[in-house]
Amino acid sequence: MRPGYTKYIVALENRCAKLEKALFEIMPDHPEIKDHYMSQRTDTPIKPSGLPYGENAKPQKTLPFTTTRTALSGLLHSCLPFKRSSHAHPTDLSSVMQPTSPSDTPANPNPSIPPIDIANRLIHTVYFHLQCRYPFLDWNQIYEWHADRDNYLHAKTTDPYEEQVGAFFLWGIYAIGIQLEPASGLDSAQSYFEQAWKYSDIVTTPHDLMTARVLLLTTFFAFRATSGLSLWLLGGLAMRLCVEIGIYKQDIFIRDPLEDQWRKRVFWSAYTFDRLISHASGRPVSIPDEAIDVDMPLDINSAVRDPESIRSARHTVPTDMTSAIMSIKMYRTRSRIHAALPALRNPATTRELTVGFLTELEEWRRNIPTTQGDQAIPMQAEDRLRWRYFLCVLLVLRPSIIKANPSDPTLSLCATAAAEACELDRTVHKGPATTQTTISVCHTLLCGTTLLYCLYISPSVISRKTSSRAIRACSGTLAVYSQLFHEARPFAEVFEHMADEILTEASSNTQSLTNVINTITSMFQGNFVPLAA
Structure with missing residues (x-):
């Protein structure tokens, strides 16, 4: 099949389905739809949404789908x-995003x-x-x-x-x-x-x-x-x-x-x-x-319904879609970074990929809209968007610093981004409107340990004042988390241990320091088993 035919066939099938549906609404007994659209009919019709998307769409008639459990x-x-059973899920992924509740109040x-x-x-x-x-x-x-x-x-x-x-x-x-x-x-x-x-x-x-x-x-x-x-x-x-x-x-x-x-x-x-x-x-x-x-x-207010207004829309000021579009773009970039992580660990391809992703992220950062305290439209806080920018920068740079030497300029860039991320992390998550989650704790730990690793390679990679302030910010954020829910306590304790081992010169040759560095390196490569141990 020649290129492009698959898309054409899928589009044609979708179009035929819509036409069959429209034909059914006009002539339910037409013989041409008995083997397609009518094959889904049941004896228990219920009313459809009646919620047309088009400005001039007419109310729909009864759709022939079943009311039994699908x-x-x-x-x-x-x-x-809602209906609990004795069978537990193999993995409780809710704990990845949200701390467990100390009590289970019946609904x-x-x-x-x-x-x-x-x-x-x-x-x-x-x-x-x-x-x-x-x-x-x-x-x-x-x-x-x-x-x-x-x-x-x-x-x-x-x-x-x-x-x-x-x-x-x-x-x-x-x-x-x-x-x-x-x-x-x-x-x-x-x-x-x-x-x-x-x-x-x-x-x-x-x-x-x-x-x-x-x-x-x-x-x-x-x-x-x-x-x-x-x-x-x-x-x-x-x-x-x-x-x-x-x-x-x-x-x-x-x-x-x-x-x-x-x-x-x-x-x-x-x-x-x-x-x-x-x-x-x-x-x-x-x-x-x-x-x-x-x-x-399109970056237009979601309340706009007039077709001509949508066709002629030109983005000039922030709308209630602006922040969401920024977020979607970030996840699209982040998705490609995750897919490219194996290549980012390959020295032969690292530089080109790294520069490309960093350039794309910088372009995204420059387009972050400035928010006001009395913002009249939904908009994520500027600090939160900047924090997410640095998380993505660190995702790109971590594979490069595993084998970096003290003179590698990537090391300074990574340490600076990690310090900024630690500072913004404290700002973003100290507000009462922010729900503290387990995955946020993981982000905090990764930012802090990235900075510690850079300091292990080169203690003077950034100024002592900057690194000390960032480490205190990370430690303080984890301490607050550990008071809010028990899942965060091991993260706070392990970060304090790592910081002590890396920042204390007397322990520079101990087996404990080696274990810490190996654990951090494993984390950068996506292996969290040593951390769990």
């Missing part, structure tokens, strides 16, 4: 903690509906936190549901699809809002999300963009759940659904600019989740970067 719904139920099966003023605040909190990272939700639609919440929050599992999907997102957003900003007088976040999840059999049935949103919201909730949630499985399900419905490819047949933007926003949100979870847990990504050819979403 394979996707059943799989999700098996990996969520209230009938949580109280938050008063309207508190509900408004919860939705506002989630919008500002989620939109600047993962822009997959249609907030126009969320606010419409919220304005009529009495008709959605009491939805039954026998009600039409639109009412159940509205109920799922409202209860789910309340749950996440409580995770981000606990409100007195309300039930636990788990209680509210269990209330949302009782609609899961219906809202996960269509296998469309709305189903992808359901999976992404569930994954985001899982980041801060204290037990039982397999993040890698949830994020992988969301990404695989995106592949199944074809939104990882550019679709030349999409004529509605708004639908095109939503497809891109949902896919790149799933991509960000997938890379974040896979890189943090040391597991494979769900789809390689070379298989993706869909463009990034």
Whole structure:
């Protein structure tokens, strides 16, 4: 088959499916659709979303999918903690992202509906936190549901699809809002999300963009759940659904600019989740970067619906998509760095790859938007974005310094980046709005040990004042973590031990120092077994 034909055939198949669907809505008994679209019919039709993406789209009619539990719904139920069993997951990946809870408070099966003023605040909190990272939700639609919440929050599992999907997102957003900003007088976040999840059999049935949103919201909730949630499985399900419905490819047949933007926003949100979870847990990504050819979403306000406004949009000022697009670009670069790590360890290819990645990262850093204290749009803090920049710089440089000599200029660059990362780490994670997670502790330890390794190779690689301040920052951050949750205590203790061994001249020839250096080197190569020992 000649190049380009595969894309054409996939696009043609998608187009045929849409035409069959449109034909069914007009002429359900037409003989040409009985062996395709009609083959999915059941005797229990339910109402579809009725939530068109296009400005001029008309309400849809009844879709013929079953209301019984689907394979996707059943799989999700098996990996969520709402119905506990005696079978534990082989790996509790939630502990990678979130510390375990000291107590396991039973969820209230009938949580109280938050008063309207508190509900408004919860939705506002989630919008500002989620939109600047993962822009997959249609907030126009969320606010419409919220304005009529009495008709959605009491939805039954026998009600039409639109009412159940509205109920799922409202209860789910309340749950996440409580995770981000606990409100007195309300039930636990788990209680509210269990209330949302009782609609899961219906809202996960269509296998469309709305189903992808359901999976992404569930994954985001899982980041801060204290037990039982397999993040890698949830994020992988969301990404695989995106592949199944074809939104990882550019679709030349999409004529509605708004639908095109939503497809891109949902896919790149799933991509960000997938890379974040896979890189943090040391597991494979769900789809390689070379298989993706869909463009990034436009940097325009997500509330814009008019097709002409979307077509003629030109980015001039920050929008509620600016921060998310910056984040997506960083994860795309980071993903390619992770894929290139074996080559970065090869001296024959190190320099060219390293310079290329550092140049790309520097270009990203120069485009970090300046934030204001009274920011009116969702925007990640400038310090957080700069911190993530230095984490990526260190990811690129670590393979180069394992065999570096004291005169290698890469050593000075790496030590400077590590010191900056330690300082920014303390700034980013000392705020009350930041949730301290286990993976953040790992980042802190890696930044600190990178600096220690550079000082071991050359004690004067950076000024003593700069290195001392950075080491104190790293040590202080880990000490705060160790007071917040017990998982961080070993990290704080091992960093103090490493710093003592490397910075104390009297121990320069001891076996203990050798063990410390070997442990750090293994960490740089992705092997954390010596650290665990």
